[in-house]
Amino acid sequence: MHTPSAPAKDVLSADRLCLRFGAVEALKSVSLTVREREIHAVIGPNGAGKSSLLNCLSGFYKPQSGAVRFNGADISALVPHKRAGLGISRTFQGIQTYPSMTARENILTGYHLRMKTGLFSALLYWGRVRAEEEAFARRAEEIIDFLELEERRHEIVGDMSYGLRKRVDLGRALALDPKILIMDEPMAGMSAEEKGDLARFILDIRDGLGIPVVLVEHDMEVVMDISDRITVIDFGQVIACGTPAEIRTNDAVIAAYLGGAQQ
Incomplete structure (x- = not known):
């Protein structure tokens, strides 16, 4: 049925x-x-x-x-x-990337809202902070693969074409999960x-x-x-x-x- x-x-x-x-x-x-x-x-x-x-x-x-x-x-x-x-993630008409940083670094900046550990927690619970950072790094690599930026991950965004910079901008939005x-x-x-x-x-x-x-x-x-x-x-x-x-x-x-x- x-x-x-x-x-x-x-x-x-x-x-x-x-x-x-x-x-x-x-x-x-x-x-x-x-x-x-x-x-x-x-x-x-x-x-x-x-x-x-x-x-x-x-x-x-x-x-x-x-x-x-x-x-x-x-x-x-x-x-x-x-x-x-x-x-609720948002991209804008203009490019919101950091031109002096690499594609991977730009995508990682998208995780700042998801950080659960502040400075005090970082001092007390270094292991927890390290685990969180490693999880974000793995997720950033997944986004890089998804957006086909594997060969560009360490390239400075300011040196990229317009279309690639927009792709990195999209990666930052996806980093918010x-x-x-x-x-x-x-x-x-x-x-x-x-x-x-x-x-x-x-x-x-x-x-x-x-x-x-x-x-x-x-x-x-x-x-x-x-x-x-x-x-x-x-x-x-x-x-x-x-x-x-x-x-x-x-x-x-x-x-x-x-x-x-x-x-």
Whole structure:
């Protein structure tokens, strides 16, 4: 007898977020739900409110009303590092690496929020600290292998190509052992080959690591190829949410954003 699979659980959600900067309404009652093992893209014209939404999800902006929930718990009051400690990891439009450090050293810096031993504990319990550091070092090597950086692990990041530096930046985000990954325009400025590589890694993060991804991206070909669901924002409001096939044929989306891209 076939047993139907359980519906995917909601991991991260925004519930009617309203965000204002003076007289400017950046978000107008925006809701979004990201399910487990899902790549959920957020698209829209420049200035639509996409990055503002990501900043509300990760705690950098505090909306005037609405709520953000993570695994069912209201986290609206938590600051960014507290949300990161829960497993909400974030990459930004710009590169956040340390250019004078190696790829491996950069990835290891991503573990600082997970350190359980402070200075006092380190003085009293050196063995425990050593074990923790060794565990992080092993995990960093796993991330290096996952992102195919084996031959670059000891290379200075500032000497790397743009695409490789973005890959190291992704490695730092993965070092947080995230329960969900938020990515803001990760492919901006990349060549077609670099975009293809990163798209493959994002799929592997979902399929191999089981980590859901929230993705803001302007490359519609990539979005349509790798997303499970897409939310479309225009002038701070959600105008559509659905599968790539549904979004492609949505009249409101075509009029507001896609337009001739569907020809």
